Amino acid sequence: MSTANRLHDAIAELAGFNDDPAAGGITREVYTPTYRAALDRVAVWMREAGLDVRLDAVGNLFGRWAGTDPGAPLVLTGSHVDTTLNAGRYDGVLGVLGAIEAVHMLRSDGVSPRRSLELVAWAGEEPRFGTGCVGSRAAAGHLERADLDRLCDRDGISMAGALRGAGLDPDRLADARIDPATVHALVELHIEQGAVLESGGQSIGVVTAIAAPHDLRLTLRGAATHAGATPMHLRRDALAGAAEAMIELERLVRASPSGTTVGTVGVVRVRPGAINVVPGEVELDVDIRDSDLAARAGVVKALLTAAKELAARRGLELEATPIVEDAPVTCEPRVVEAVEAAALALDLPCRRMASGAYHDAMVMGSRVPIGMIFVPSAGGISHHPDEHTEPENLERGAHVLAGTLARLAE
Numbered sequence: 001m002s003t004a005n006r007l008h009d010a011i012a013e014l015a016g017f018n019d020d021p022a023a024g025g026i027t028r029e030v031y032t033p034t035y036r037a038a039l040d041r042v043a044v045w046m047r048e049a050g051l052d053v054r055l056d057a058v059g060n061l062f063g064r065w066a067g068t069d070p071g072a073p074l075v076l077t078g079s080h081v082d083t084t085l086n087a088g089r090y091d092g093v094l095g096v097l098g099a100i101e102a103v104h105m106l107r108s109d110g111v112s113p114r115r116s117l118e119l120v121a122w123a124g125e126e127p128r129f130g131t132g133c134v135g136s137r138a139a140a141g142h143l144e145r146a147d148l149d150r151l152c153d154r155d156g157i158s159m160a161g162a163l164r165g166a167g168l169d170p171d172r173l174a175d176a177r178i179d180p181a182t183v184h185a186l187v188e189l190h191i192e193q194g195a196v197l198e199s200g201g202q203s204i205g206v207v208t209a210i211a212a213p214h215d216l217r218l219t220l221r222g223a224a225t226h227a228g229a230t231p232m233h234l235r236r237d238a239l240a241g242a243a244e245a246m247i248e249l250e251r252l253v254r255a256s257p258s259g260t261t262v263g264t265v266g267v268v269r270v271r272p273g274a275i276n277v278v279p280g281e282v283e284l285d286v287d288i289r290d291s292d293l294a295a296r297a298g299v300v301k302a303l304l305t306a307a308k309e310l311a312a313r314r315g316l317e318l319e320a321t322p323i324v325e326d327a328p329v330t331c332e333p334r335v336v337e338a339v340e341a342a343a344l345a346l347d348l349p350c351r352r353m354a355s356g357a358y359h360d361a362m363v364m365g366s367r368v369p370i371g372m373i374f375v376p377s378a379g380g381i382s383h384h385p386d387e388h389t390e391p392e393n394l395e396r397g398a399h400v401l402a403g404t405l406a407r408l409a410e
């Protein structure tokens with residue numbers, strides 16, 4: 001079968017593993033029976049590509065092509081096949097099925113890699129349990145056994161419980177660790193999820209750095225008094241204070257010296273939430289990202305200072321609770337150069353760029369040398385049923401991945 005058809009057919013078939021087709025998109029959360037069925041299908045495709053398949057203690061699926069020098073540190077590539085709710089069909093999936101396609105390409109080109117190649121479908125890249133990338137975090141040694149009881153999904157199911165439900169043993173968490181000395185390099189193929197490549201007319205993005213989030217919750221407490229009977233000068237309105245904090249966040253992010261900082265309040269919880277009551281308590285879930293750690297830290301610090309000042313001025317109590325704080329990652333120059341060389345060898349227009357979204361490669365980048373390959377996302381749309389990448393760009397991504405793997409495995 002031609003490359004184009006095999007990759008397209010596989011992506012279309014995997015899209016059929018879906019817990020909510022009526023919503024129009026794809027819902028396939030990690031550790032559900034639907035996810036497991038999809039993973040079993042991926043394992044079959046891996047075996048058809050001649051790979052030795054194994055599942056680790058947290059459900060990361062690996063497929064290995066032994067190199068001619070099997071003791072040499074290996075080259076790892078992959079992404080994820082779980083989705084968020086009502087999502088698209090390419091996020092993560094391209095990096096797994098595109099890697100299988102890359103193996104077919106290398107085999108048909110008669111390549112026999114010196115280093116072993118290992119493909120992986122990481123478990124739980126999307127944050128079912130509040131934190132994303134749980135599979136790669138386990139592999140990188142960033143998860144403790146206690147975290148598996150602490151991390152819960154929206155129905156209160158812990159990650160440990162979900163693992164047991166999927167036939168896995170949370171007490172074997174340590175077995176999922178990957179010894180960094182055994183990995184020469186990791187490269188992840190992914191859709192861009194932004195519109196930089198499309199607007200620039202390039203078909204390949206060579207990722208040089210991955211931005212990481214610092215997430216925190218700001219809780220402002222005032223007094224939930226009567227909206228009619230409380231004159232303005234006697235109010236302690238938590239929502240008015242939160243609004244001021246949100247505008248201040250936007251101002252600070254725009255003024256950040258790196259020029260790449262982004263800041264978002266994606267969740268606002270207002271209590272009691274009645275039209276005739278002054279809001280007494282508000283929670284803001286704040287996400288601040290940058291590939292420049294110092295710039296990101298500067299915005300976080302300035303936001304906390306501004307929030308304290310406005311809380312004091314408005315008679316509000318302020319509480320700041322940490323959610324997650326990941327380190328941005330700089331891609332390894334030799335991986336960046338291998339990706340660029342592979343794209344140029346195929347005469348594909350490419351550009352160097354930072355990734356604004358985080359990926360499993362960011363988590364593994366704390367332990368092993370990494371790089372990423374991006375292909376364009378139509379309109380920059382992702383995590384949505386309209387997520388789309390042109391078929392020729394999917395194939396180009398797989399081709400560039402194959403060329404990159406061949407270079408890294410020499």
Ligand SMILES: [Zn+2]
Pocket residue numbers: 080091092125190359
């Ligand atoms: Zn993804």
